[in-house]
Amino acid sequence: MKLIVAVIKPFKLEEVKDALAAVGVEGLTVSEVKGFGRQKGHTEIYRGNEYTVDFLPKAKLEIAVPDELAGAVVEAIASAARTGKIGDGKIFVLPLEDVVRIRTGERGEAAV
Amino acid sequence: MRITSAYLRPILISLFLGLLCSLGVRGESAAAAPVVPVALAPTVEQRLASLEAYLANTDPTAALKNARGEIPPGLTTPSAGVAGPGHNAWMMVSAALVLFMTLPGLALFYGGLVRAKNVLSIMGWCLGITSVVTVLWWAVGYSLVFGKSFDSAYLGGSEHFFLKGVGGAPNPNYSFWVSHNVFAMFQLMFAIITPAVIVGAVVERMKFSAVLAFTVLWVLLVYCPLAHMVWGANGLMNGLANPAASIKAIDFAGGLVVEMASGWSALVLCIVLGPRLGFGKTPMPPHSLVLCMVGTGLLWVGWYGFNAGSAVAADGIAGNAFMATTIAAAVAAGTWAGLEYYLRGKASVLGFCSGAVAGLVAITPACGFIDATAAVWVGLAGGTLPFFACTKLKGWLRYDDALDVFGVHGVGGTIGMLLTGVFADVAINGNLATHLSASVGRTLWIEQLKGMGVALALAVGGTLAIALVLRATIGLRPTIEAEQEGLDLTDHGEHGYIYDASNI
Numbered sequence: 102m103k104l105i106v107a108v109i110k111p112f113k114l115e116e117v118k119d120a121l122a123a124v125g126v127e128g129l130t131v132s133e134v135k136g137f138g139r140q141k142g143h144t145e146i147y148r149g150n151e152y153t154v155d156f157l158p159k160a161k162l163e164i165a166v167p168d169e170l171a172g173a174v175v176e177a178i179a180s181a182a183r184t185g186k187i188g189d190g191k192i193f194v195l196p197l198e199d200v201v202r203i204r205t206g207e208r209g210e211a212a213v
Numbered sequence: 214m215r216i217t218s219a220y221l222r223p224i225l226i227s228l229f230l231g232l233l234c235s236l237g238v239r240g241e242s243a244a245a246a247p248v249v250p251v252a253l254a255p256t257v258e259q260r261l262a263s264l265e266a267y268l269a270n271t272d273p274t275a276a277l278k279n280a281r282g283e284i285p286p287g288l289t290t291p292s293a294g295v296a297g298p299g300h301n302a303w304m305m306v307s308a309a310l311v312l313f314m315t316l317p318g319l320a321l322f323y324g325g326l327v328r329a330k331n332v333l334s335i336m337g338w339c340l341g342i343t344s345v346v347t348v349l350w351w352a353v354g355y356s357l358v359f360g361k362s363f364d365s366a367y368l369g370g371s372e373h374f375f376l377k378g379v380g381g382a383p384n385p386n387y388s389f390w391v392s393h394n395v396f397a398m399f400q401l402m403f404a405i406i407t408p409a410v411i412v413g414a415v416v417e418r419m420k421f422s423a424v425l426a427f428t429v430l431w432v433l434l435v436y437c438p439l440a441h442m443v444w445g446a447n448g449l450m451n452g453l454a455n456p457a458a459s460i461k462a463i464d465f466a467g468g469l470v471v472e473m474a475s476g477w478s479a480l481v482l483c484i485v486l487g488p489r490l491g492f493g494k495t496p497m498p499p500h501s502l503v504l505c506m507v508g509t510g511l512l513w514v515g516w517y518g519f520n521a522g523s524a525v526a527a528d529g530i531a532g533n534a535f536m537a538t539t540i541a542a543a544v545a546a547g548t549w550a551g552l553e554y555y556l557r558g559k560a561s562v563l564g565f566c567s568g569a570v571a572g573l574v575a576i577t578p579a580c581g582f583i584d585a586t587a588a589v590w591v592g593l594a595g596g597t598l599p600f601f602a603c604t605k606l607k608g609w610l611r612y613d614d615a616l617d618v619f620g621v622h623g624v625g626g627t628i629g630m631l632l633t634g635v636f637a638d639v640a641i642n643g644n645l646a647t648h649l650s651a652s653v654g655r656t657l658w659i660e661q662l663k664g665m666g667v668a669l670a671l672a673v674g675g676t677l678a679i680a681l682v683l684r685a686t687i688g689l690r691p692t693i694e695a696e697q698e699g700l701d702l703t704d705h706g707e708h709g710y711i712y713d714a715s716n717i
Contacts (some may be wrong), residue, residue: 146557148564148567148604149608150497
């Protein structure tokens with residue numbers, strides 16, 4: 102099993118979700134996060150006071166998938182979230198040791 | 214039959230009147246006999262002139278005066294000593310509009326500009342100031358400003374303490390047609406908003422108790438004397454109405470009393486208090502320009518009560534004030550945002566809001582005295598100089614005037630007062646001809662400068678004394694922990710926004 106963590110532009114979330122549903126992903130967790138990469142921040146000015154905003158808002162997705170689905174999921178996210186401009190985000194793929202479905206107590210791939 | 218009765222009625226009435234007159238003559242001829250005084254009846258001409266005074270906003274008893282300029286005892290008309298419905302209605306609306314400027318106008322304008330952890334704090338200050346000043350005004354404030362018993366150019370009197378004698382009949386010292394109680398409430402709203410404007414400079418770092426204590430002392434020691442000097446019938450600087458005024462300055466709606474007094478006091482208070490924790494290091498951007506914009510709109514609309522209402526009548530002067538107010542506010546808003554666009558490439562919403570308020574401030578002393586074109590000039594000046602005061606001067610001098618009260622109200626009010634002296638025009642406000650015809654258009658601006666000097670000295674001196682005394686006694690600042698936590702929680706035990714998943 103793999104845990105796929107993707108940080109994307111917030112306005113791409115709907116498209117990514119649809120792309121993931123199309124490849125068979127049945128659930129995911131989304132968080133609103135802040136961060137910076139090569140995109141850096143921007144400057145805001147209020148009555149002459151300049152503030153540099155270093156951390157930009159991003160959406161973070163966490164998806165647990167069986168090993169054989171991982172490639173398709175990464176591909177779906179990458180193509181749906183891409184604008185071609187700086188700041189499109191990153192996808193991390195991590196090995197996943199175990200999963201528990203709390204309601205039934207199922208474990209492993211059955212619980213994904 | 215109908216025709217006959219129409220002819221008969223005047224004949225009968227004149228017969229009756231003739232009989233009354235002959236009785237009167239007989240009464241006078243029998244001078245020795247003590248007679249019950251007969252109530253004198255006004256003539257139809259006198260009654261009409263008295264009623265016409267309502268339209269002209271003049272004295273309804275003027276027509277009753279005899280050749281010696283005295284009103285015969287007992288002679289009155291139904292129009293004398295009563296409120297004029299139109300003037301009274303407008304003044305009640307105006308009073309409500311001026312309160313609307315504070316609650317919620319200023320509360321939102323300021324509330325949007327602070328960080329989210331202090332939004333309720335400034336709103337609580339506006340509410341607290343409204344409560345405290347209202348009680349103060351009832352007890353002594355109104356009388357100290359608009360009373361006469363002290364016979365002083367510097368302070369009013371004690372005859373209206375606890376609003377004694379302030380009823381529905383007009384007080385002819387200030388208005389022939391507006392109820393005394395309506396006038397007192399209209400003026401109360403000015404006494405509320407002035408300290409509420411000041412505290413914008415010290416948001417996020419002053420204790421609630423200290424804000425209220427400062428308000429009480431400041432209204433008593435700075436506002437009341439200054440308002441009496443400028444607007445009291447026998448005030449020191451009331452050039453418009455007091456022929457004995459030593460400084461013949463004019464201030465239509467509060468350029469001295471409200472704007473300069475609050476702006477300069479704010480500068481002193483924020484310097485005594487010191488900057489916010491982390492000022493210049495931690496970002497402190499506004500948490501909601503949406504609230505700020507809503508507040509700006511409410512201030513602008515409320516300002517019609519403030520400025521046009523300061524005519525204390527629903528007359529042509531009020532109409533001129535309404536027009537000048539609109540023009541100056543719109544021009545100044547565009548000027549401020551235009552300067553931003555020119556200097557930085559973007560016109561900001563906060564720039565439009567700041568410019569509108571600065572223009573409204575600058576036109577305040579002038580609106581009932583100047584024409585539309587002069588209002589454009591006042592708007593240009595009101596949008597330009599406060600812009601540089603807020604964006605440049607504050608940065609150079611490094612004082613933490615958090616919401617730019619000095620930059621907008623202090624600088625804007627100062628320019629407005631001076632330009633009032635330059636642009637005031639007898640053709641716009643005929644009252645200028647009563648005592649000031651020699652100086653209007655010539656040396657009035659010098660009188661304005663003298664008045665500004667007195668207001669500045671009183672505001673700076675009074676605020677410095679009050680702030681130092683409070684700092685040495687109850688203390689001005691919250692604890693460092695409270696300031697970091699935010700005053701909403703530490704002073705009021707509430708949060709402005711509760712965004713909690715379990716609470717939705």
